Structure formats: C-alpha cells, structure tokens
Amino acid sequence: MELRQLRYFVAIADSGSFTKAAERVYVAQSALSHQLAQLEDELGTPLFDRSRRGVELTEAGQRFFPHAVSILRQAEEALASARSTDEEPEGKVVFGIPHSASNALALPLLREVRQRLPKVTLELTEELTGNLTRQLRTGQIQLAVLFEDGQLGGFSVTRVLSEQLHLIEPEDASPTPAKGRPPVRPLSLRQALSRPLILPASPHGVRPIIEAAAAMAGLPPPRVEADISSISILRTTLLAGMGRTLLPVMPLLPEIQAGLLRVTPVTRLDRTLAVCSSAQIPRSPACQAVAELAVALMQRLSSSGEWSGSRPLTAAKAHD
Known part of the structure; x- marks a missing residue:
C-alpha cells in the first residue's frame, strides 16, 4: 500500500468520477485506474461500485475512507513537523467546531491564526459533536472543541470555559x-x-x-x-x-x-467546553501552536464578555 494509492482513492471518492479525480491529482486516468486496482487487490475487496452515473463507495470503501484520510493527513503533518521550528510552525491544521460554538469562535480563531501563525493553514470544519468526536478519534481532524460529557476518553483534554x-x-x-x-x-x-x-x-x-x-x-x-x-x-x-x-x-x-x-x-x-486532540497521535508544532492559541483566545473572549454567558476556567490539561 502506497501513499499515492491512498491519494488516488480519496480523490476518486471525493470527485465521484475517475476522470475528475485524474485531473485533480494530475495523472492519466489509466494510471489512476491501475493504482486503484492494485490497492483493491491488496485489500482483497472492491472499494467502488461503478455505474454510468459515476462511482460510489462500497461498504468496504466507506469503512476504509476515514482511515485513508487520516493516514494522508498524518503523513502531511509529519512532513510539516520536520520542516517546522518551535519559533515558526508551519503546516495544515484541521480544527473542528460544534455548530453551537462556531459563531463565537470561528471568525476570531481564523483571524488570530492568520495574524500570529502566518505559515499555518487553518481548515475549520463545523460539525455535530458526535461527528467531531469520531473524526478526532480516527485522525481525520487534529483538534476540536468538544463538550465534557464523560465521553472524552482517549483524548488530550484542556478545559477552557x-x-x-x-x-x-x-x-x-x-x-x-x-x-x-x-x-x-x-x-x-x-x-x-x-x-x-x-x-x-x-x-x-x-x-x-x-x-x-x-x-x-x-x-x-x-x-x-x-x-x-x-x-x-x-x-x-x-x-x-x-x-x-x-x-x-x-x-x-x-x-x-x-x-x-x-x-x-x-x-x-x-x-x-474543552480543546481536544487525540492522545495517541502526536501534535505537530503547528497543531500545538493552534491549540495553545485557541485556549488563550477562548479564555480571553470569555473574560471580556464577548463570549456571552460563559466564564473562563483554569485550563487544566488531562490525558484520558
């Protein structure tokens, strides 16, 4: 199994088409199909159902997809970590925010990262908390704001407000x-x-x-x-x-x-509300910098009254 095979698989799943996926990853469609066939042979199961309307993930493909995304993101993060320094972290960080907290946090966090971490690319995703928990466990996202509800085992948890x-x-x-x-x-x-x-x-x-x-x-x-x-x-x-x-x-x-x-x-x-990451996946310098910035920002928004109806907590980190 090769990283390029995983990239091709994810591109096909996202595009719903071999033609569009080949254009997206800049390879010939025949090469893309060949690499996917090798991946399916290694896994021993088809990953896509093919029809005139395009392609759809099989049940096996649906189970495999989050793992493929996680592996690719961890590979990107490892590369960025090697290039980063503590003084100037760089790389991409995917940060999940619940629907009910996004209007308080999303825009201030985006502004703060752009201003203070110019080499970090922040991808914000707004999801239901149950989905964020699952994506954080599988490594599809690196950080998330979650609610402390007794279901945060396996995460590094920093209580914020x-x-x-x-x-x-x-x-x-x-x-x-x-x-x-x-x-x-x-x-x-x-x-x-x-x-x-x-x-x-x-x-x-x-x-x-x-x-x-x-x-x-x-x-x-x-x-x-x-x-x-x-x-x-x-x-x-x-x-x-x-x-x-x-x-x-x-x-x-x-x-x-x-x-x-x-x-x-x-x-x-x-x-x-807590800022959480996987306790099993190491944080890159960029991920660590965004996490620290998010904690400080949330506490500042709470203390100033901009996050209405909240009170800041002493940020105590716990590994569950």
Missing part, C-alpha cells in the same frame, strides 16, 4: 416592554425538564449533558418533542413559535438581543 444553559423560547406578545419587566428568576432543573423541549438528537450537542444532569438529580429524562441538531433549523423553529430549547445564549444571541426570544437561566445546568 463553562456556559450556563438557559431555557430559550419565543418571546410572548406581552404588552409590557422587556426592559420594564421584573428580573427573570432562574428555573430549577426540575422546572426546566418539566416542559416539552426541542433538543439535538442523541448523542449530539447538549443532549448527553442534559440527560446526565437529570439522571444525577434523580429526575426523569427530558420531554423531547422534536430532535433538531441544526442551529439554523432550531432558530427558525423557535422564531415560528413552535417550541423551546435548552442552550447557552451565544448560539442565538442576535435573536435574544433583538427581543425575539426570551431566556431564563437554569440552575445546576451548564456545559464545559
């Missing part, structure tokens, strides 16, 4: 202006869980955190009336008056500030 969860629901048509209302009293966990909720599908987002908090308090699990794992769809649903959710304020801050959504803090319910 905590966010309180709020009950977020459509603003009612009360004639009393929001500024003239009495201060909002926090809800107990029992009160919050007694309401029907819209939550991400398990095991994504805050769902495991809420279920674990309920179990620890001896309460029934949340009453989920709809599973919505997309922040944009959730926003539309809430604005249409079709339910309520439990989330930190930051993902829906513009709508909250505009008075379109009402928030009520919930006691004893928060989530901890």
